[in-house]
Amino acid sequence: MALQGISVVELSGLAPGPFCAMVLADFGARVVRVDRPGSRYDVSRLGRGKRSLVLDLKQPRGAAVLRRLCERSDVLLEPFRRGVMEKLQLGPEILQRENPRLIYARLSGFGQSGSFSRLAGHDINYLALSGVLSKIGRSGENPYAPLNLLADFAGGGLMCALGIIMALFDRTRTGKGQVIDANMVEGAAYLSSFLWKTQKSSLWEAPRGQNMLDGGAPFYTTYRTADGEFMAVGAIEPQFYELLIKGCWGMLQFPSQKTT
Amino acid sequence: MALQGISVVELSGLAPGPFCAMVLADFGARVVRVDRPGSRYDVSRLGRGKRSLVLDLKQPRGAAVLRRLCERSDVLLEPFRRGVMEKLQLGPEILQRENPRLIYARLSGFGQSGSFSRLAGHDINYLALSGVLSKIGRSGENPYAPLNLLADFAGGGLMCALGIIMALFDRTRTGKGQVIDANMVEGAAYLSSFLWKTQKSSLWEAPRGQNMLDGGAPFYTTYRTADGEFMAVGAIEPQFYELLIKGLGLKSDELPNQMSMDDWPEMKKKFADVFAKKTKAEWCQIFDGADACVTPVLTLEEVVHHDHHKERGSFITSEEQDVSPRPAPLLLNTPAIPSFKRDPFVGEHTEEILEEFGFSREEIYQLNSDKIIESNKVKASL
Numbered sequence: 041m042a043l044q045g046i047s048v049v050e051l052s053g054l055a056p057g058p059f060c061a062m063v064l065a066d067f068g069a070r071v072v073r074v075d076r077p078g079s080r081y082d083v084s085r086l087g088r089g090k091r092s093l094v095l096d097l098k099q100p101r102g103a104a105v106l107r108r109l110c111e112r113s114d115v116l117l118e119p120f121r122r123g124v125m126e127k128l129q130l131g132p133e134i135l136q137r138e139n140p141r142l143i144y145a146r147l148s149g150f151g152q153s154g155s156f157s158r159l160a161g162h163d164i165n166y167l168a169l170s171g172v173l174s175k176i177g178r179s180g181e182n183p184y185a186p187l188n189l190l191a192d193f194a195g196g197g198l199m200c201a202l203g204i205i206m207a208l209f210d211r212t213r214t215g216k217g218q219v220i221d222a223n224m225v226e227g228a229a230y231l232s233s234f235l236w237k238t239q240k241s242s243l244w245e246a247p248r249g250q251n252m253l254d255g256g257a258p259f260y261t262t263y264r265t266a267d268g269e270f271m272a273v274g275a276i277e278p279q280f281y282e283l284l285i286k287g288c289w290g291m292l293q294f295p296s297q298k299t300t
Numbered sequence: 301m302a303l304q305g306i307s308v309v310e311l312s313g314l315a316p317g318p319f320c321a322m323v324l325a326d327f328g329a330r331v332v333r334v335d336r337p338g339s340r341y342d343v344s345r346l347g348r349g350k351r352s353l354v355l356d357l358k359q360p361r362g363a364a365v366l367r368r369l370c371e372r373s374d375v376l377l378e379p380f381r382r383g384v385m386e387k388l389q390l391g392p393e394i395l396q397r398e399n400p401r402l403i404y405a406r407l408s409g410f411g412q413s414g415s416f417s418r419l420a421g422h423d424i425n426y427l428a429l430s431g432v433l434s435k436i437g438r439s440g441e442n443p444y445a446p447l448n449l450l451a452d453f454a455g456g457g458l459m460c461a462l463g464i465i466m467a468l469f470d471r472t473r474t475g476k477g478q479v480i481d482a483n484m485v486e487g488a489a490y491l492s493s494f495l496w497k498t499q500k501s502s503l504w505e506a507p508r509g510q511n512m513l514d515g516g517a518p519f520y521t522t523y524r525t526a527d528g529e530f531m532a533v534g535a536i537e538p539q540f541y542e543l544l545i546k547g548l549g550l551k552s553d554e555l556p557n558q559m560s561m562d563d564w565p566e567m568k569k570k571f572a573d574v575f576a577k578k579t580k581a582e583w584c585q586i587f588d589g590a591d592a593c594v595t596p597v598l599t600l601e602e603v604v605h606h607d608h609h610k611e612r613g614s615f616i617t618s619e620e621q622d623v624s625p626r627p628a629p630l631l632l633n634t635p636a637i638p639s640f641k642r643d644p645f646v647g648e649h650t651e652e653i654l655e656e657f658g659f660s661r662e663e664i665y666q667l668n669s670d671k672i673i674e675s676n677k678v679k680a681s682l
Contacts, residue, residue: 192494218632
């Protein structure tokens with residue numbers, strides 16, 4: 041597998057970190073998840089392919105155990121707010137001094153700097169601060185966050201996995217690890233670069249929910265069926281739209297309504 | 301940069317492919333985009349850092365040019381439906397025979413096999429087929445696709461970039477390239493694994509739009525402010541919820557239990573009434589710096605002016621004064637260096653690229669006059 045032989049230490053958290061580490065495990069990395077004392081089960085449900093160790097990082101001897109694990113690991117993935125690792129004497133300067141090949145991945149909501157970097161938040165907050173949430177939602181309604189997929193998973197876990205593998209690739213040439221500041225606000229924004237790149241185009245001319253791709257177009261939306269289920273329509277190009285119309289109206293044509 | 305020295309040939313398409321290639325370019329790869337004859341401009345708008353060559357792949361001599369480019373490249377990225385490349389005699393067997401190190405990335409909607417693999421589609425269709433779309437949307441409404449972000453970009457372009465870089469990493473050990481079947485249906489599903497993993501939990505007990513994370517909870521949604529703007533609330537944990545209630549000027553002992561789902565509709569109305577009484581700026585005064593998980597819903601324009609983004613430099617401005625997000629994530633030693641120049645014109649670098657790839661001036665002249673290639677060099681102003 042692509043990540044055979046790569047060892048990862050994941051400090052347990054919710055959604056983004058666990059997903060990132062699960063991706064690495066799926067592609068062959070050996071992932072050790074460090075759980076807190078007293079945790080009864082894995083809230084994330086994303087433990088596939090991992091092993092779990094319970095360690096009290098708040099105790100200096102616990103932190104020392106983690107340092108020994110990191111000496112022999114390729115990747116450390118920490119999901120905490122700015123400053124937490126440093127407070128535990130587990131910041132990148134310390135761990136990378138002991139292992140210069142260590143890739144120290146920091147996956148947070150707001151990032152390792154900036155006025156919001158010490159605040160709590162969740163997917164919807166990161167998506168809101170990124171600018172992206174303002175574009176999503178039906179006409180006349182408030183902006184709508186699509187579950188926790190865009191910030192937690194796409195802009196968070198997946199984006200961080202991308203960074204980790206780029207760092208691993210870079211390390212094959214430099215022999216050195218590095219620190220990754222992966223945060224969900226910037227991840228969600230970068231993922232959605234297309235929105236900024238087309239801001240001046242006619243694609244987003246109308247108010248939210250009235251454009252082609254955000255629910256305004258009859259040929260790019262979902263419809264309810266007779267049995268309470270749904271069909272998705274995405275017939276943008278004329279030749280596809282033609283077939284959509286044929287498919288719909290063909291079935292609606294009653295013999296008595298035909299004109300000769 | 302992390303991908304210094306990596307060369308990519310991107311066959312032009314919409315959204316997913318261009319975004320994938322842009323990510324590679326941002327992180328240092330040299331990306332050549334192959335445009336079709338007659339294309340007047342880049343529809344994708346995601347041409348940052350690339351160069352453009354116009355080539356008629358449908359002509360055997362055009363396909364032969366592409367094969368020469370791929371002999372000296374690390375990655376080929378093709379966005380077509382199943383069978384298209386094979387029909388052009390440009391399938392992976394041929395190209396990898398000539399260059400076993402080539403990473404042949406196939407980024408499609410439905411994949412390289414399966415009953416839907418020859419059909420046309422767009423983001424909403426792939427999202428629908430993945431199962432994910434069925435979970436997204438407000439109570440009492442049809443499922444709602446969040447623009448084209450989940451399938452085109454997250455499950456498509458980004459997922460494919462991940463695969464390409466994994467293949468590059470793998471190649472450092474094996475010396476060989478490989479074929480990547482990156483498709484948006486499976487990408488969107490895998491991205492959303494959490495939904496399947498929590499299917500049996502109480503997280504999705506209620507109908508769509510009535511659960512905690514899909515719009516049902518009063519403490520995990522957006523609210524309209526007095527000035528027609530919006531605030532986002534994500535106060536799940538009790539200690540954050542406490543601060544939310546405080547900030548709203550409400551008393552928790554006068555309210556139903558946070559997790560009492562039967563009371564959620566009523567609570568939403570209550571919160572909405574409170575939020576409607578102050579402007580977005582006033583709410584930011586109250587909640588900025590607090591752990592209440594309440595943040596403004598910034599617009600694409602506002603982000604550049606927000607303190608947090610200014611301090612971090614989260615958004616970049618090109619030479620043409622266009623604002624876009626800085627590439628993520630931040631790699632501290634080998635950061636992405638996105639190009640600040642304007643995007644390439646279609647066919648702007650045709651000749652320059654072919655020369656670099658070892659074509660002689662005579663060959664280039666012949667290809668041009670036979671309309672296998674097109675060159676739209678920008679004339680220097682005097």
